Amino acid sequence: MNGHRFFATLFTVLGKEWRDFSRDRRTFFLSLLVAPLLYPLMFLGIGALTQLRTETQLEKRISVPVVGMERAPNLMKFLASYGIDTRPAPADIEARVRAQQEDLALAIDADFASHWAAGKPAKIDIITDTTRRNSDVLVARVNKVLEHYSNGVGALRLLVRGINPAIATPLQVGTRDMATPEAKNSQFMTVLLPMILTIFAFIGGAHLAMDTTAGERERQSLEPLLATPAPRAALVAGKMLAAALLGLASMLLILVSFKLTATLASGMARQMDVSFLAMGKLLLTLVPLVLIGTALITTLAAGAKSMKEAQSHIMWLMLLPMLPGYALMAYPLKDTAVWQYAVPFLAQNQLIQKITRGEAASMTQWALYLTSSLALAALLWALAVWRYRQEKLAISS
Numbered sequence: 001m002n003g004h005r006f007f008a009t010l011f012t013v014l015g016k017e018w019r020d021f022s023r024d025r026r027t028f029f030l031s032l033l034v035a036p037l038l039y040p041l042m043f044l045g046i047g048a049l050t051q052l053r054t055e056t057q058l059e060k061r062i063s064v065p066v067v068g069m070e071r072a073p074n075l076m077k078f079l080a081s082y083g084i085d086t087r088p089a090p091a092d093i094e095a096r097v098r099a100q101q102e103d104l105a106l107a108i109d110a111d112f113a114s115h116w117a118a119g120k121p122a123k124i125d126i127i128t129d130t131t132r133r134n135s136d137v138l139v140a141r142v143n144k145v146l147e148h149y150s151n152g153v154g155a156l157r158l159l160v161r162g163i164n165p166a167i168a169t170p171l172q173v174g175t176r177d178m179a180t181p182e183a184k185n186s187q188f189m190t191v192l193l194p195m196i197l198t199i200f201a202f203i204g205g206a207h208l209a210m211d212t213t214a215g216e217r218e219r220q221s222l223e224p225l226l227a228t229p230a231p232r233a234a235l236v237a238g239k240m241l242a243a244a245l246l247g248l249a250s251m252l253l254i255l256v257s258f259k260l261t262a263t264l265a266s267g268m269a270r271q272m273d274v275s276f277l278a279m280g281k282l283l284l285t286l287v288p289l290v291l292i293g294t295a296l297i298t299t300l301a302a303g304a305k306s307m308k309e310a311q312s313h314i315m316w317l318m319l320l321p322m323l324p325g326y327a328l329m330a331y332p333l334k335d336t337a338v339w340q341y342a343v344p345f346l347a348q349n350q351l352i353q354k355i356t357r358g359e360a361a362s363m364t365q366w367a368l369y370l371t372s373s374l375a376l377a378a379l380l381w382a383l384a385v386w387r388y389r390q391e392k393l394a395i396s397s
Contacts, residue, residue: 013239198348209240285352
């Protein structure tokens with residue numbers, strides 16, 4: 001194959017597809033700008049909700065229903081000093097907690113006073129539904145205050161008996177956090193950013209990739225193009241490159257919008273700040289995934305008889321980048337194992353986490369990742385070329 005002819009055809013097809021795509025201004029701007037505008041708004045909303053939760057559940061005074069509150073008046077006063085007001089609980093308090101009419105309640109045992117006077121453990125139950133996350137902050141807050149009260153009274157009892165309270169604490173356990181400041185600040189990003197970026201890298205150019213194959217086939221404009229003596233490999237490469245550039249442009253705008261949003265956000269959403277150096281590394285990480293996605297979608301579109309049939313693949317394609325994120329939530333892996341960087345989606349997830357944590361991947365990890373990813377993209381490109389060489393591709397029905 002003549003190299004000059006190949007690249008001439010490639011860039012001709014690339015220009016043609018971009019001109020055709022840009023004629024539909026609404027579709028062009030929706031494909032390019034929806035994600036950069038939507039996701040920063042989503043993160044600003046998350047930041048606002050997080051701030052609201054902090055104000056309403058961590059700092060604001062709360063009211064907790066208590067069964068048998070008259071059995072522990074001093075405890076009720078202690079809770080009130082920490083912003084936890086108490087009130088008598090209705091008879092059906094367990095049903096009310098189960099029905100989410102109350103977030104939690106306390107139940108003081110009938111023998112609380114006698115056990116307390118005898119120096120025995122006095123029982124208090126926290127009534128809650130552990131399967132619902134809306135009350136976990138309140139439960140933790142109440143539980144911490146009760147624990148503080150228990151430790152304080154226990155220490156006083158030992159002092160009354162002439163015993164040093166420290167004797168009841170044989171170990172003093174501390175934690176030395178080895179996480180870097182960058183890693184601490186990126187905890188929010190390491191969960192959501194890999195999933196968002198991998199999804200848009202993988203299917204960011206999906207509409208253009210489908211339209212240039214399945215759409216043109218449906219409009220019967222693909223057959224004249226295939227009738228030309230242009231190399232099929234160059235045709236496929238030009239169409240893929242057009243879709244890949246759309247995906248890369250959308251991703252770059254997403255990263256820039258994240259950085260701009262960080263200046264307006266508060267609380268957890270402020271952790272979205274990404275340096276320009278990190279953006280460059282992220283783009284390098286995601287370029288192979290863009291190529292893999294456009295090659296796979298082009299192959300699938302070449303086997304579809306209509307645009308509607310091609311679009312039916314989007315649902316399961318969107319799930320693929322999510323799988324490593326969900327798997328790592330259930331079974332976290334150390335990112336030191338080299339084999340991970342040869343697994344699509346998992347490799348991108350681990351590299352993005354490294355970048356947002358301010359850590360550097362080794363040359364071996366980069367080499368294995370780029371080699372395996374580009375090899376997979378080349379294999380899918382060859383499969384798409386094989387599809388384009390089939391005569392039935394030119395038939396629209």
